[in-house]
Amino acid sequence: MGSTTGLLARTKKILKVLGPGLITGASDDDPSGIATYSQAGAQFGFQTLWTALITLPLMTGIQEMCARIGLVTTVGLTTTLKRHYPKWILYLMMVFSIPAIILNIGADIAGMGAVANLLFPSIKPIVFSFVFTVVLFVLIVFLPYEKIVAVLKYLCLSMFLYIAVPFFTHPNWTQVLRNTVVPSIQFNKDFIEILVAILGTTISPYLFFWQVTMEAEGVKSAKQLVLARRKLNRTDKENPDAREQGFVMRMIKKMQLDVNFGMFLSTLVMFFIILATGSALNLHGIKQIDTVEQAAKALEPVAGKASYLMFALGVMGTGLLAIPVLAGSLSYVVAETFGWRASLDHKYWQAKEFYLVILVSLAVGLLINYIGLSPIKALFYTAILYGLTCPIIIAIVLHIGNNKNIMKQYTNSRLSNTLGILTLIIMTAAAASLIYFQFV
Template sequence: MGPPAEGQAAPPEEGRGFWRKLGPGLITGAADDDPSGIATYTQAGAKFGYGLGWTLLVTYPLMVGIQLASARIGRTTGRGLTSAFAKLWPRPVVAAAVLMLLVANIVNLAADLGAMAEVTRLAIGGPEALYALAFGAVSLGLQAWLPYRRYVRVLKWLTLSLLAYVGVAMVAHVDWKAALSGAVLPHVTWNAETVKMVVAILGTTISPYLFFWQAAQEVEEIERVEKDQPLHKAPHQAPAQLRRLGFDTWLGMGFSNAIAFFMIVAAAATLHAGGQLDVESTAQAAEALRPVAGDAAFVLFALGILGTGMLALPVLAGSAAYACAEFLKVRRGLEKPVGAAPAFYAILAAAMVCAMAISLIGIDPMKALVWAAVINSLMSVPIMVGVMLAAGSRRLMGDLRLPLGWRVLGWAATAAMAVASVAFVVTSFAS
């Protein structure tokens, strides 16, 4: 679970049930495997077989480092990342970071809606445009009219939809010896195509919207639980809360990467083994599974797309709304009714409506999904620098600033993303 928190012993209430201890970390990790992630991991398995499984072992501790830094900022200060950045940087710099997040999230939302609509059409027929609008409207309605304390329960149960991809791997004929070899002894030919895929994997596992979301949800938890306060005001709560943060984040990111591994090996065992090396749409990926792995694999793949899509939509739209509302200094929060935070919900609705409009243009969902991951990767570096500077700032965090070991992990994640982004730019211009 990581280094033990410093300080006093945990209070008695820390002994609550396992499921209740899980929250922002689990939901954030599961939302990481959104349709964008599914598309990226399926492409990786189809094109490279078992060869890129190692990327998930590498990204796991890096994800934990940057997500824990984000969560700790929210829990310690009682504010989201935008407010933390505003205390350290000039307002125009913060505005640029928020704008980058908003653009990337809208592109990602549009791609996810398109993927969900395409899979639904494949399963039951009908117009894709109608499905995209319906999924967007249902997600928006749930966020607007269901209080956070109830909505978070829905999100936690939706994480179980990702187990569908374990089922896909189980019904496929996976060469587990080769799969494990690809995870620990990779044999990859490095070229522009490989670099682009590795960057896409990094971009979909270490995404800026996840940083903003987990920090914001820690703030929501403080408001939801009456006895909880920001740790800088109630340092006696720090030992228990920091242990919970570590447990929740390690488990959530581990769950995310384990599911991603099953996606890669399932695609390698079916699509790659069958000579289907290029998957151009989510529908094609689902349909290609049917002859080689049977109807069960197709159904599980489709259900997984829909379940994780409904989990990811509020995370993407919500993280953008939190960031923008904090920058504008208006009331915000999914626990508040629409009338109490109209600007926050207006931003959330605008992001979703823009994404719904883009999804209707007819852009290839699979290509949009992979490029959404690449966009996330390229814009992650400056935001990750901001997270690490904020988490390590004594002025902002006081004695509860991120410990050295976690700072090393967070900066390692930032460096890895920077190297991958530079490599992608260089190989793109060279090709």
């Protein structure tokens, strides 16, 4: 009994620490990610499984860097750029991030509409997309994001069904292990396209903005709580500088646990979606996914007739979680650029411009549904666009992380710089290769 109680106590302690990193990880497996990993598994079987081992340390390193920037500066990434860098760098960052975020919003909305139509074929996907857009705006305006997460995270549990699929399809586990630990790369357009999409959907710029802002808002709230407690405890004679440094270090340690856990869960889901679609689709001759019906068939070995329902719940759950992150990230960027009040904790009348940007981004995203691109293709192309534009944002984040005027004694460690530079090199090489194969 004692050991069980102790385990529960430790589990509660860990869950209490988890926050923005866990949400970021869950948001990373959005409909765009699901479509990309499904296409990778269907098209190339197990040949891209090794990307999970590569992307895990890279995405963890970048998100930890972003989180630390937020903790130290207590402001968003855009505000940091405004204060310490030339304006052209800020505008460059916006040019490379905003179009991709809007396309991501539109693709996610289209994907959610398509899976809803899968369950109710008599109602057109665009009708569902419109309803989802309205519901999302109402939720974002009238509910704190934490409450949205508390309800919707359970819809995402269906994603873990992918973990069971390989055990029902009985793949060659020796081949699975070999493809996981031994990278195999094909130097052709299709494979490089998939590789760029995987990198782009796992290491996405909008998550950088979100992580920085959420950590900044969290540390400000924590500082206010600590100051309130110290006012009640007048006997505290510790040196203020040492006290501040100890506080920041404690926050950094909690953040690192949070980020590591969130990125691990995200990568675990990624790995098993590729493995499940590789064993359930590729090995049975389905090597191209053009519709949500084809993507949903990957869950058939486990869910049977309920595979469409499980897939739909997963896509809708991740979409409803990720789109507020996407729209919120974009709105934080724009609001901080123009000096508007910006926070998802504010009521609508307290930050009208901030919420207006969210409304516009959702509306523009909805309009993308009318360009005639299939939802699966739109989701996949979004990941590719992130892969092409991400190196610029990573370079900016790396520079901030090493800027002593901004980060003081909390600049990047050797490990952080190694992971950050590796990420920059790999993503730049992949993007350059994809551009090259467009012309040969």
